[in-house]
Amino acid sequence: MQNVSTQTRATNVKGKRKISRTRLKEIGTGVFFMAPFLLIAGIFIFYPILYSLQISFQNFSYLNPSAAEWVGLENYKKLLQDTTFLTAIWNTVKLLIIVLPIQTIISLVLANILNSKIKGKSFFRIVFYLPYITSPIAVGAVMVYLFNQDGLVTRFFTLFGLENVAWYTDGDYAFYLIVLIIIWTQIGFYTVIYLSGLQSIPEDLYEAARIDGASRLQQFLHITVPLLKPTTFLVLFMGGLATLQIFEQPYVVSTTGGALPGSPGDSTLTMVMYLYTQAFKYFEMGYASAAAFIIFVMIFSLTVLQYLFFERKNKG
């Protein structure tokens, strides 16, 4: 017994030394593989976040960074009293409230139709998806002209009693132009996500329901909708993130013809547009950084909400 254990110990020591050499090699390999990512992400993502936090407490001009003045919470205080910023938040929230339900319902309906026995499915899928991958800058520019005075779509809408005006110059219309553009851009993507959710529902559930005499509508309400709950949440969550960060389309629409971002009269100003304008038009970098952090907190809260939802769902 004694003998055996000494023997194993001896090989152990020998083996250990050998393992630690291979182990060292393994660690070296790991470091080699991780190094480019850690280095670049560290310098261009991680450090900038901390830097941005620092700038948000300063009166910072990029023309003269060394003259940056520490002003504490001043930027944040000023922001929360800045009616333009509050308008930008309100516009963004309004977009969220209007866009999310509409695009979710449309995507759900389209996915359901595509999931039935229909010919040319892949054609429709491709066509629906197209706007999602098109440059938002190009989309914004094209929409401005389609919704111009006497533009193709504007003229169509006059049939329903809407005015023949350039939508982007009219305070009442400009906001809804943004709404339409966002929905047009996104529904194809969410339709594809819904479609994959639908295809994961086992067919025999519907068969059982049919045997029990459930109508198509009942099947939809009692099988499809509840089983798609995770997908719906995902669609709402991703749509929420995209809307909270919306920038390019309203920027292009509002600056048509050289107008100020967010015009007419701040009706299309969104949170990120405000940040961008403050930073790169007025060079109020500290102020804009504070705005960035407020946006970050809003987005982070949404992420936490989603996390909590999924946790509860997993437990329940």
Next chain:
Amino acid sequence: MNTKRILFYLVLGLTAFVMLLPFIWTLYASFVKQDLNVDTFSFDLAQYGIDNFVYIITQSHIADWYKNSVFVTGVITICNLLFNSMAGYALARVRLPGKNIMFFFTLGIMMVPVQILLIPIFVMMAKMGWINTYFALIVPFMVNPFGVFLMRQFFVGFPSELEEAAKMDGLSRIAIFFRIALPLAKPALIAQAIFIFVWNWNSFPFPSILATEPDMFTLPVGIYQITNTAYTSSITKSMAGVVLMTIPTLIFFMVFQKHFMKSSINTGVKG
């Protein structure tokens, strides 16, 4: 049942029409010679021509923008494929101390909205004197946490027997990665390439602040200039620019269309 089928086709057809209309109109407008005629349709062929394209190609820097966009997006995509895959492989397969921390670090920065990075990256680039250089347009975007995440998920499910066999044959870990793991990761690499390409090809906020000279613009920044009066306030000429800009995205999409659908579903799973 039959009326329902007809209704379904009607809804799909109508939606498809709404989705395609802006594309069709843009293409149409880009061939109309006179701005005044853009909102009317005419059978008079003399009204149409390629003048707008000629104007954009000769009068703007669009050749530079193409070159810049192709070069910048190309280098970014290649670097991302390499670096993200290396990191994803290490996180999935290599026994490394602090691996979990690094994984959470990666997940964490995935949640950061990019807008927060605009100002600090601009200031850093200005300090380094990189504004209006390719370095500014490329270096900060050479890695992407989502790409790392995607590759890690792929390599976690990678069969270890292959690695064992290669080790028996005396291959080093690095050789195993480049000669066995990476070539077998083709589906994941294609999914990743699609995302990185489209994101960066369409990217506007960063290039718009990192390049201020017209010959350093990327396509989105250039087209924004065209549509916003810098070169022309002509609708038809702007639309010619939009067409030229959109063609590569459309070709790319058509070629990889199947993978697009698959990878957007993968994004969905990301949560």
